[in-house]
Amino acid sequence: MVKPDPRVILKEHNIPITIQRVKILEYLIRTNEHPTADQIYSEISDEAILSFATIYNTLHLFTKAGIVNELHIDKDKTHYDIVRKPHDHFLCRECQKIYDIYDLPIQPFTNDTIDGHSIERAHIYFYGICRECLKKNKR
Amino acid sequence: MVKPDPRVILKEHNIPITIQRVKILEYLIRTNEHPTADQIYSEISDEAILSFATIYNTLHLFTKAGIVNELHIDKDKTHYDIVRKPHDHFLCRECQKIYDIYDLPIQPFTNDTIDGHSIERAHIYFYGICRECLKKNKR
DNA sequence: CATATCGTTGTAATTATAACAATTTCAAAA
DNA sequence: TTTTGAAATTGTTATAATTACAACGATATG
Numbered sequence: 001m002v003k004p005d006p007r008v009i010l011k012e013h014n015i016p017i018t019i020q021r022v023k024i025l026e027y028l029i030r031t032n033e034h035p036t037a038d039q040i041y042s043e044i045s046d047e048a049i050l051s052f053a054t055i056y057n058t059l060h061l062f063t064k065a066g067i068v069n070e071l072h073i074d075k076d077k078t079h080y081d082i083v084r085k086p087h088d089h090f091l092c093r094e095c096q097k098i099y100d101i102y103d104l105p106i107q108p109f110t111n112d113t114i115d116g117h118s119i120e121r122a123h124i125y126f127y128g129i130c131r132e133c134l135k136k137n138k139r
Numbered sequence: 140m141v142k143p144d145p146r147v148i149l150k151e152h153n154i155p156i157t158i159q160r161v162k163i164l165e166y167l168i169r170t171n172e173h174p175t176a177d178q179i180y181s182e183i184s185d186e187a188i189l190s191f192a193t194i195y196n197t198l199h200l201f202t203k204a205g206i207v208n209e210l211h212i213d214k215d216k217t218h219y220d221i222v223r224k225p226h227d228h229f230l231c232r233e234c235q236k237i238y239d240i241y242d243l244p245i246q247p248f249t250n251d252t253i254d255g256h257s258i259e260r261a262h263i264y265f266y267g268i269c270r271e272c273l274k275k276n277k278r
Numbered sequence: 279c280a281t282a283t284c285g286t287t288g289t290a291a292t293t294a295t296a297a298c299a300a301t302t303t304c305a306a307a308a
Numbered sequence: 309t310t311t312t313g314a315a316a317t318t319g320t321t322a323t324a325a326t327t328a329c330a331a332c333g334a335t336a337t338g
Contacts, residue, residue: 016304016315016316018303018315018316018317020316020317021316036294037294037295038294049317049318050317050318051317051318051319052295052318052319053296053297053298053317053318053319053320054316054317054318056294056295056296057316057317070214072211072212072213072214072264073211074211075209075211075217076293076294076325076326077293077294078214078294078295090253090254090256090258092256093259099254099256101253101254104253114229114240114243114265115229115238115240115270116269116270116273117229117231117238117265117267117268117269117270117273118267118268118273119229119265119266119267120232120266120267120268121265121266121267122263122264122265122266123263123264123266124261124262124263124264125211125261125262125263125264126253126256126258126260126261127258127259127260127261127262128256128257128258128259128260129256129257129259130255130256131254131255131256134255134256134257155284155285155335157284157285157286157334159285159286160285175325176325176326177324177325188286188287189286189287190286190287190288190289191287191288191325191326192286192287192288192289192327192328192329193285193286193287195325195326195327196285196286214295215294215295215324215325216324216325217325217326
């Protein structure tokens with residue numbers, strides 16, 4: 001899979017380029033995690049001068065632009081996820097890891113109407129025990 | 140619809156009865172909102188002596204017992220919802236009201252396996268503009 | 279009645295996030 | 309090159325939700 005260029009993405013969205021934005025986006029692209037603001041900070045604070053305020057500002061900016069999704073799968077932290085293909089998420093209640101779920105049998109909803117409400121987005125969160133923890137528990 | 144008796148519910152779950160628990164559950168049963176800890180406090184703090192600590196303790200207890208569901212549809216607050224029929228939720232980005240969504244075309248998922256993960260619960264959150272706000276905006 | 283357990287309270291601590299004023303950056307204009 | 313001004317970033321402070329915990333109180337059991 002070709003990793004997209006953060007600078008290109010920013011340009012496509014008419015967002016002026018700064019080192020901080022590039023670094024944050026770069027990290028979101030290369031990680032397979034669904035990092036919190038905190039994780040982003042500790043991962044890239046050595047690569048560029050940046051503060052927490054910038055992280056939050058930038059993530060809000062990216063969210064508005066549709067570059068990232070905020071996940072509220074986890075009770076007390078917001079996780080961020082770069083938008084590629086639409087997909088859903090699974091949180092393991094044992095190891096707390098978040099997995100991407102692609103290709104659900106259904107994925108309609110958006111641009112739809114339910115009970116008269118106009119639906120713009122839908123988030124589906126699954127909770128349970130992940131395959132890794134299932135394996136471990138068997139032993 | 141017959142409103143269930145809070146004391147009966149507590150007994151069924153082997154939870155010792157206290158005034159606070161009864162009052163909290165009573166409120167959850169009679170309200171059509173999806174209150175936050177805060178709302179619960181301000182609604183019933185005059186009916187019984189109770190503190191925030193008790194609200195949270197009780198809500199966690201109820202959640203574990205399966206009497207209520209924690210909703211994380213809203214970025215920075217937890218909303219609580221009494222468990223009756225399984226259903227999903229819609230949050231209006233204009234008026235912030237949460238609506239119950241019953242009878243989605245699909246509702247399988249639980250006790251299922253996806254990508255090898257064992258699914259125990261699924262939460263579906265819809266976001267958009269509710270029918271009331273749609274009406275208002277038309278005028 | 280004595281005592282052990284459980285529930286509640288009140289307060290203090292913690293954590294994530296937001297707000298804000300001061301400073302810096304940087305590109306365009308002069 | 310220098311100036312200028314908007315936008316971005318910083319560091320700090322504030323806020324709000326939630327949790328932790330020690331002390332107190334009620335209750336049930338023997």
